[in-house]
Amino acid sequence: MAGDLQEHSGEYAEADQKEVVEPMVQPKLKSKVRCPDQDIGEVTRVVVDPLSHEISHIVVAMNGRGERQVAMDHVQAVTEGLVQLRTPSADITALPLFKRADYVTTHEVEISHLEEKIHVTPGEVLVPLPELEKEVKRRTFFMNFTNAIGFLIGLPLAFPIIRFLMKPMYIPFNNEWLKVGNISKIKQEDIGVQFKYKKKVKEAYMPEYEIEKNVWILKATPPVLEKINQKKDVEFHDAKGRTLWTNKKEVPYVAFSGKCPHLGCGYKWRKHKTLGQIFLCPCHLSIFGASGEVVDGPSPRGLDVLPLKMSADGEIEIIDMEFKAGTKSQVRII
Numbered sequence: 001m002a003g004d005l006q007e008h009s010g011e012y013a014e015a016d017q018k019e020v021v022e023p024m025v026q027p028k029l030k031s032k033v034r035c036p037d038q039d040i041g042e043v044t045r046v047v048v049d050p051l052s053h054e055i056s057h058i059v060v061a062m063n064g065r066g067e068r069q070v071a072m073d074h075v076q077a078v079t080e081g082l083v084q085l086r087t088p089s090a091d092i093t094a095l096p097l098f099k100r101a102d103y104v105t106t107h108e109v110e111i112s113h114l115e116e117k118i119h120v121t122p123g124e125v126l127v128p129l130p131e132l133e134k135e136v137k138r139r140t141f142f143m144n145f146t147n148a149i150g151f152l153i154g155l156p157l158a159f160p161i162i163r164f165l166m167k168p169m170y171i172p173f174n175n176e177w178l179k180v181g182n183i184s185k186i187k188q189e190d191i192g193v194q195f196k197y198k199k200k201v202k203e204a205y206m207p208e209y210e211i212e213k214n215v216w217i218l219k220a221t222p223p224v225l226e227k228i229n230q231k232k233d234v235e236f237h238d239a240k241g242r243t244l245w246t247n248k249k250e251v252p253y254v255a256f257s258g259k260c261p262h263l264g265c266g267y268k269w270r271k272h273k274t275l276g277q278i279f280l281c282p283c284h285l286s287i288f289g290a291s292g293e294v295v296d297g298p299s300p301r302g303l304d305v306l307p308l309k310m311s312a313d314g315e316i317e318i319i320d321m322e323f324k325a326g327t328k329s330q331v332r333i334i
């Protein structure tokens with residue numbers, strides 16, 4: 001026991017000699033905000049870059065003149081209770097007003113390990129809603145999600161009726177090839193390019209109708225292609241286990257299903273300042289590399305590769321498959 005204590009005190013002494021790295025001081029909520037010429041208000045929120053986990057902006061309530069979002073570039077120093085800006089107050093007042101609708105809170109998105117980087121408590125930490133997804137408001141997403149839960153709860157009661165109505169749907173998966181576009185649209189390797197296509201859908205006794213879907217197609221360089229197919233041909237099977245199609249390992253064109261494997265949201269190709277080019281899903285911020293592998297976030301598996309074939313003149317066709325969301329392994333549902 002005494003020996004243990006001695007050993008530990010040796011470790012502590014060694015640790016004491018190491019350089020102590022002070023954690024970066026972060027702006028605190030309710031801290032006063034001061035410009036070189038005057039106090040302008042207080043910090044009401046902080047905005048976090050979802051990829052780097054750094055505070056990118058503070059939101060300042062400007063003494064009854066609205067809230068403004070101030071980039072950290074304007075911040076000269078942060079001390080306990082005070083954020084000193086280097087910019088004159090007139091320039092800060094000229095900044096656009098803060099738009100709350102452009103952000104989601106960290107209660108709504110899961111950002112792993114964020115609490116290790118951000119020490120602002122209590123209050124709202126915000127994450128910007130990615131530009132292209134502002135149309136698909138999170139409120140709509142959660143409303144649909146709530147409706148879906150309600151539907152599932154009522155499903156056992158309605159099941160016999162629904163089953164009768166849906167009898168025509170008990171048909172094998174549709175494995176038809178769908179044209180999505182020409183490879184001439186792809187100008188660079190290892191860059192995700194979105195292709196939209198139409199698919200005919202027939203539900204129960206409803207008339208057939210068309211929906212728009214999308215895939216991301218990549219012309220992969222050899223190292224990225226190897227990560228995708230593990231140097232093997234990728235086989236796809238029908239419901240009876242027979243080989244439906246084989247994506248040959250040497251073909252550099254790869255199609256990723258347009259749905260995020262986490263919960264099925266649409267994702268985008270984005271440029272990130274430290275990670276480079278990535279696929280980013282705005283719903284819960286899953287990040288995928290060019291080869292579809294999970295780089296960060298809650299997605300349990302990488303992007304789903306689809307069967308792809310190409311004609312001599314570069315027309316690409318895919319088989320539209322969908323897989324169960326939220327599972328580690330791929331389970332085809334459409």
Ligand code: FES
Nearest residue numbers: 260262263281284
């Ligand atoms: S749906 Fe959740 S991260 Fe994409």
